[in-house]
Amino acid sequence: MSDERRLAVLRAIVEDYVATREPVGSKVLVERHSLGVSPATIRNDMAVLEEEGYIAQPHTSAGRVPTDKGYRAFVDRIATVKPLSPAERRAISTLLDDATDLDDVLTRTVRALAHLTRQVAVVQYPSLSRATVRHVELVPLGGPRMLLVLITDSGRVEQRTVEVTSEVPDELVARMRAALGVAAAGRRLSDVVAVLPSLPETFAPADRDVVRAVLRALEDSLSAEREERVVLAGTANLARSGLDFPQSISPVLEAIEEQVVLLRLLGEMAEDTGAGTGGVAVRIGRELAHERLTETSVVTSGYASGGQVVAHLGVLGPTRMDYPTTMAAVRAVARYVSRMIGG
Amino acid sequence: MSDERRLAVLRAIVEDYVATREPVGSKVLVERHSLGVSPATIRNDMAVLEEEGYIAQPHTSAGRVPTDKGYRAFVDRIATVKPLSPAERRAISTLLDDATDLDDVLTRTVRALAHLTRQVAVVQYPSLSRATVRHVELVPLGGPRMLLVLITDSGRVEQRTVEVTSEVPDELVARMRAALGVAAAGRRLSDVVAVLPSLPETFAPADRDVVRAVLRALEDSLSAEREERVVLAGTANLARSGLDFPQSISPVLEAIEEQVVLLRLLGEMAEDTGAGTGGVAVRIGRELAHERLTETSVVTSGYASGGQVVAHLGVLGPTRMDYPTTMAAVRAVARYVSRMIGG
DNA sequence: GCTTGGCACTCACGACATCTGAGTGCCAGC
DNA sequence: GCTGGCACTCAGATGTCGTGAGTGCCAAGC
Secondary structure, eight states: OOOOHHHHHHHHHHHHHHHHHBBBBBHHHEEEEEESHHHHHHHHHHHHHHHHSSEOOTTTTTEEOOOHHHHHIIIIIIIOHHHHHOOHHHHHHHHHTTTOSSSHHHHHHHHHHHHHHSSEEEEEEEOTTTTTEEEEEEOSSSEEEEEEEEEEOOOOOOEEEEESOOOOOOOHHHHHHHHHEEEETSSSSHHHHHHHHGGGGOOOOGHHHHHHHHHHHHHHHHEEEEEEEEEEEEEHHHHHHHGGGGSSHHHHHHHHHHHHHHHHHHHHHHOOOOOTTTEEEEEEEEGOOGGGTEEEEEEEEEEEETTEEEEEEEEEEEESSHHHHHHHHHHHHHHHHHHHHTT | OHHHHHHHHHHHHHHHHHOOSSSSSHHHHHSSSSSSHHHHHHHHHHHHHHTTSSSSSSTTSSOOOOOOOHHHHHHIIOOOOOOOOOOHHHHHHHTTTOSHHHHHHHHHHHHHHHHHHHHHEEEEEEOSSSSSSEEEEEEEOSSSSSEEEEEETTSSSEEEEOOSSSSOOHHHHHHHHHHHHHHHHHHHHHHHHHGGGGGGGGSGGHHHHHHHHHHHHHHHHHHHHHHHEEEEOOOHHHOOOOOOOOOOOOOHHHHHHHHHHHHHHHHHHHOOOTTTTTTTEEEEGGGGGGGGGGTTEEEEEEEETTEEEEEEEEEEESSOOHHHHHHHHHHHEEEEEEETTOO
16 A cells, blocks of 8 residues: 555545535545545545544544644645635735735735635734834823824834823923934834833933833833734634534634734744745644634744744634645735835 | 503513523513513504514514514613613723723723623724824835824824835925924814915925825825724624524624724714613614624714714624613713713 | 403424435455 | 455434414403
8 A cells, every 4th residue: 555645545535625525435536536546445545544643534424534633744745835826916916006004004915815815814013022113203192191102114103102190391202202212213122122221310300200101101112012913804704614613613703802812823833834835834723722723724924024024924714724725825925015015 | 452561562572582582472471571461462462563563473383573673662762771780880990991092992992892792892993084183293214205193182193104206305304294293283184184285385396296295195194084993892792692693694794894884884873873872873783774784783872082072982783682781881881981082 | 442261273393213325344356 | 455345334314293382363251
């Protein structure tokens, strides 16, 4: 019994199951794919594949269904990322080309991705910590309130209100703005944090409390928790493929809504980009190690600005998904975004 | 046959159906509510109610179910907004009190609303056109690109990149910034638009193209389409109440995802705030005039800043919803937000 | 003129029995 | 090591039937 044929059988099972959503039996397998052997032979192969955990039987008199392990083998050893069709490439350009600012780019990106893959798409905002500060602005909002605005070179704008106990004179605001500009502009955010503690010294003692409040707000803007934001699209696609979620889609929706979960995943998967998949990472079912997402797979890729990966984007769908196509779409969109934001 | 009793019967039907999700018959009706008459009498009332279109029978041998018209009568003539429980009030405070900036307030608000009502919550960003400009900032992004940032008194920050054909000297950027500041600061956005056309005149002819590009971007930021943003939460609740959507929840999810639909609704409903409902507007099923939302109801309310309604928020759920409780929650949250943003 | 008990009627739904066919595992022969 | 044959299993489809909730109507009663 040749190893290659067993892999071919596995591939055929995955492809047929993805296409038909029905357990596939030995007979249709030889009919639809030219495997050159009889159903009985295939059955032997299937028995082995099942014993090794690549496929499973929902019940005795049914065909086989790929397991997580089966999909994994498919993704790692069988499938090749297939290039997008020209029409799909055109769709990406049309959707993304006339974007205005960063918000707009990301919103359009996530929509394009959801549309291409017919699944749930996620795009993470460019990380703040790796960016450099383009500009810091401090605006008096009247009375004891000010607005701190932070603009990075990736075009991201962070805002934060600062409230102190007493009225702040405009003149002091102006001086603080100038000091912040000098201290921060052109620096990487992580470096800015290091400079901050020495700043209050340069102000009159009476003003230092106010200065410290502003710095706290700035530090807060830079801190890891606040920096992470994601945009979502295509949740309706989940419902469409509701049949793929035995219980209900509501745990999946819940998990998606807790953006923390998504962010953690995007972060984790940043590290397991497999070889030969063009920078695309895939996690399948239980590999996600999340109880609400056992029937779900995630496909992600990083996107770059200035040669540096600044954030990730991806797609979430049922384990029974068309991996080659999805991976191709994720890769293509990631590259396109990178180009747009100057990757 | 007294009119009051018929209303009482309708109320009982609505309440029971909302509670049990099952068509309600004459027998259980007299058992559960002390109506003081026999089932046969109730049947007569029900026959009339059905003839008048307030209730319907799913099939011959089943109980009755309220129609859209029935719910409408319930909301208008029977139900009273019931105050929230102390625990619920506390939940609102706890969730909202330590919000930092406007983004944060709105995100927390939408979560609170979704949590309280166990439905899909929507919060609209404060309208730009009614706001006044606090500050305009123009930041050089290097080369021919600039970033235009607009800060309103409601704390909203709008950003927009401007790209021109040639490099823009920092000095010109500074002059434009100053001119914009003078022209816009303190004005209502709608008034700012009127002032813009005269601005290029004050610049040297060679610079006017650049100035015009910036003004176009500014106008764009102020334009009606861009000004509208919404935040969503609780989509998972839809799946939970999936049984209430006979076909599937996916058309509903689709409609929600097209934020245009939501914005149109919020806008329309701004005008039909009924009397006696405490500023809360309700649309039921087909009243929404949206084919994907025939099984859906929406409950909204405006929220205010400076005594002016600046935007709306609300909740979307199955027509079979607990209107009194939902309306109470929407009203309470709207008031709370108004207080927080200085309503 | 309402209200009420009685009664015949309807019909969705669940329980149960039956059937069918896809798919399997195994084995003997090639 | 492949193949055809064969007995076996079992989920799902189909059909039948009984049950009971709920109704509408009517004639009697307050």
